[in-house]
Amino acid sequence: MTFCQISSRLACETPLRAAGPRRPLVPDPQPKRDFPFNPLRGRRALEQTRCKRYVFGFPGGFRSTSSDSFTTPDRGGPSVIAPNLASKLPDDQRIVITGVGLTAPNGNDWHSFRQSLLERRSGVQPYEIRYFGKTLAGVCDFDAKKYQAKKEIRRGTRAGSVGVYAANEAIAHSGIDWENVDRTRVGIYVGVTEHGNVETENEIFVIKGFDYDTSCWSHHHNPRTVANNPAGEIALNLGITGPHYTIGAACAAGNAGLIQGAQMLRLHECDLALAGGTSESIHTFGIFASFNSQNALARHPEPSQASRPFDKQRNGIVVAEGGCLYTLERFSDAKARGAEIYGELVGYAMNTDATDFVLPNPERQAECVELALKRAGLAADDIDIVSTHATGTMSGDAQECAALRNVFGDCRQVHINNTKSYIGHAMGAAGALELAGNLSSFRDSAVHPTINVEELDPDCELPGLVLNETAEAPRVDYILNNSFGMLGINSVVIIGRV
Numbered sequence: 001m002t003f004c005q006i007s008s009r010l011a012c013e014t015p016l017r018a019a020g021p022r023r024p025l026v027p028d029p030q031p032k033r034d035f036p037f038n039p040l041r042g043r044r045a046l047e048q049t050r051c052k053r054y055v056f057g058f059p060g061g062f063r064s065t066s067s068d069s070f071t072t073p074d075r076g077g078p079s080v081i082a083p084n085l086a087s088k089l090p091d092d093q094r095i096v097i098t099g100v101g102l103t104a105p106n107g108n109d110w111h112s113f114r115q116s117l118l119e120r121r122s123g124v125q126p127y128e129i130r131y132f133g134k135t136l137a138g139v140c141d142f143d144a145k146k147y148q149a150k151k152e153i154r155r156g157t158r159a160g161s162v163g164v165y166a167a168n169e170a171i172a173h174s175g176i177d178w179e180n181v182d183r184t185r186v187g188i189y190v191g192v193t194e195h196g197n198v199e200t201e202n203e204i205f206v207i208k209g210f211d212y213d214t215s216c217w218s219h220h221h222n223p224r225t226v227a228n229n230p231a232g233e234i235a236l237n238l239g240i241t242g243p244h245y246t247i248g249a250a251c252a253a254g255n256a257g258l259i260q261g262a263q264m265l266r267l268h269e270c271d272l273a274l275a276g277g278t279s280e281s282i283h284t285f286g287i288f289a290s291f292n293s294q295n296a297l298a299r300h301p302e303p304s305q306a307s308r309p310f311d312k313q314r315n316g317i318v319v320a321e322g323g324c325l326y327t328l329e330r331f332s333d334a335k336a337r338g339a340e341i342y343g344e345l346v347g348y349a350m351n352t353d354a355t356d357f358v359l360p361n362p363e364r365q366a367e368c369v370e371l372a373l374k375r376a377g378l379a380a381d382d383i384d385i386v387s388t389h390a391t392g393t394m395s396g397d398a399q400e401c402a403a404l405r406n407v408f409g410d411c412r413q414v415h416i417n418n419t420k421s422y423i424g425h426a427m428g429a430a431g432a433l434e435l436a437g438n439l440s441s442f443r444d445s446a447v448h449p450t451i452n453v454e455e456l457d458p459d460c461e462l463p464g465l466v467l468n469e470t471a472e473a474p475r476v477d478y479i480l481n482n483s484f485g486m487l488g489i490n491s492v493v494i495i496g497r498v
Contacts, residue, residue, distance in 0.1 A: 081477045081497055085377035086346040091332035095262040096498060098339045099174025099327035100436055101166040105138035105320055105423045109169060113433075114440045116422065117448035118470055122304035123423045124318050130205065132285040136298065136306050138320025138424035139282060148237065157199060157224050158280035160233030162323035162429075163190055167234045167274050174327040175339060176272070187270030188231045188244035189260040190325070191253025191277035193428035193485070195246065196225035197284040230278050242270050250485025251389070252350070253277045254324065254431030255493050259348045261328045271333060276432035278323035291317055294358070296393050298424075307425075308452035309390035309397050309418045310460040310467075317391045318424030324432035331498075343439055343495040346478070347376025353488025360396055365403035365482075365490050372480070372492040373407075381411040382478055383494070385447055386464075387434045388418045389482040391425050398459040400482065405462055414464040415471055418450040431483030431491065441476040442497045 086094055100110040105123025107113030116123070127137035144153050144161040147168040153161055167188070171178050203217055210216045223229065231244040243264070249256035254277030261275025281287050291297040298316040300306035307318040334341055349371035353361035373380060386404060390397040408414050419434040426433055441447055449466045456467065477497045484490045 082378060082382045084346040084478075084496055085375065086344060086496070091335065092330045093266050094331035095265050095328055095345045096331050096334050097326050097342045097344070097439070097495070098176070098329050098334050099170040099172075100324070100342065100439065101169025101171070101173055101326075102322070102324035102433060102436055103140045103142040103162060103165055103169075104322045104324075104426070104433055105140055108140070108142045110173065110436060110440075113437065114448075117419065117437050118446060120449070120451050120468075121422070122307075122451070123320070124303045124306055126303055127282065129282070129285045129288060132288045132292075135288055136300070136303050136318050136424075137282040138307075138318060138322065138426065140321050152233075152237065155220055155223075156233050157195075157229055158283055158321070159192065159195060159198075159230040159278050159323075162280065162321065163230040163234045163278040163325065164237045166276065166278065166323040166325040167238060170274060170325045170327045171238075176327065176337070181272065183238070183240045184242050185271040186238075186240045186242045187261065187264050187273045188234050188240060188242070189247060189257045189264065189273060189275040190231040190234070190245075191247045191249055191255070191257035191428050191432070192227075192230060193250050193253055193279060193281065194248070195227055195229055197286055198280050199224040201284055201286065234274065240274075249350075249428075249491065250487060250489050251391075251425070251427055251430055252483045252485040252489045252491035253428035254433065254435070255348070255481060255483040255491035256350065257432065258326065258328070258345065258435075258493055259350065259491065261326070262345050262348070265328060265330055271330070273328040274325050275328050276323070276325035277426075277429040278325075279321050279427040279429040281427045282319050282321045287319055291319065298392055305452050307392050307421050307423075308454075309388070309392045309421055310401070310450060310457055310465070311453045312455040312457040314392045314394065314397065314457070316393055318420075320420075320424030320426040322423065322426040322429045322433055324429055324436050326432070341498045343442060343479070344498045345493060346496040347372045347374075347378065347494035348492060349375060350489070350491045353490065355488060358486050360399045360484060361488060362399040362403035362406070364488065365400060365484060366406045368490040368492050369403065369407050369480070369482070372494050376478075376494045376496075378478065378494065380408050381413070383408070383411070383414055383480045384473055384476040385438050385441055385479045386414055386416045387438050387479065387481045388416060388450075389430070389434075389484045390418050390460075391420055398457065400484070401460045401462055404482075408463065410463075412463050415447040415466050415473055416462050416464045417447055417466045419448070421451045421453075431481060431493075434483070435479070435481045435493065435495065438479050438481070439495065441473065441479065445473045445476050447471040447473055447476075
């Protein structure tokens, strides 16, 4: 039986928790609770919770019950992970992360990126781009020639180079015997916000110098601008002959790439997936001009303080480039080769606001989070870290906080943070990079803070916000990663400790 069949049947047989009235989805710094605050985590003191909780017949597990009769067997104290639906699947349907490759404005590998977050090092710097002029951006400084010849770089795109670098780093980090991998069975699934703007702007700039003579237009333009380009450049570089394509999902694309990779592994369309997101957005003046026209482009005299989600004085987005790809494998394959496993994809969801081109809908965002929890077989108070999407806009941050307050308003042990405050908004790579920033917490229990919050906006108050100083969690078993985008696309992934 497949993951979808199992999770759908179980979810239909028994709801995750008893239905109750939905709290209003409006910013509320002090939300009302419909039952007394429980200071302990749901999986560690479940008998004190009034709401019903359902766990679907896990070995030694629980039955549907209420607080009056709820008991939990001795499962070894806090070292035990709350069971999830993925753990009920056959090993060849469980999807795990075995490698991480990335470049970010403040780190060119997973370790250095993590250290920058824990040490509160920003990657935002002054930046100037033609036509628009001086601004701020998150700029990567990886060595493209580490994995590409000069000719490849010249013929290709910046997004392709970011993807090639991240893919090679992920494969190396996974420890897989790449020379003996059947490359017909490798799939490439790369999330992008957009592709082709940079290359088209460059060509127009070139022919302007020739009185717009289109005979000077590069013959490389078409392969540079096709939508599958970043994934295709990875395939060419690594000799991968399995499926490759990009997933256009606005700023939800990093999560969407992960979800697509997992689905293709479960369908046995591939045996190894390179999945995540990439962005070259800072190389198009159009994105700066457009955000500026929306009054949504961040400004600050100190570049490192410009990206400031949740702060009362936030004034917009810092545009960033970057990329992060994961090697995903079936649990059975990872175990067979003795791979080190960094986390398991235990739940995910995508939905749509269908309300506005740019303004988010917090009710739909909350529903996306709840759907991911339901598919994972988890309750909100099972989540240890929530990685927020917040970009630093006045409306977007407040609306996401309203959505999170509706789901996590009574979960006082959850830790909520943000990574864009360090690197800016890496668009199609944002979700994948932000997950990578938190993934090490399974091992060290540290939760990096949101930086640059000098005065918390009351509309952004949430239980468990980690601000300006690193927090230490008792233990991290589940990370929930939010990633939302224009035209109302929402995505959520939940990664569990293995």
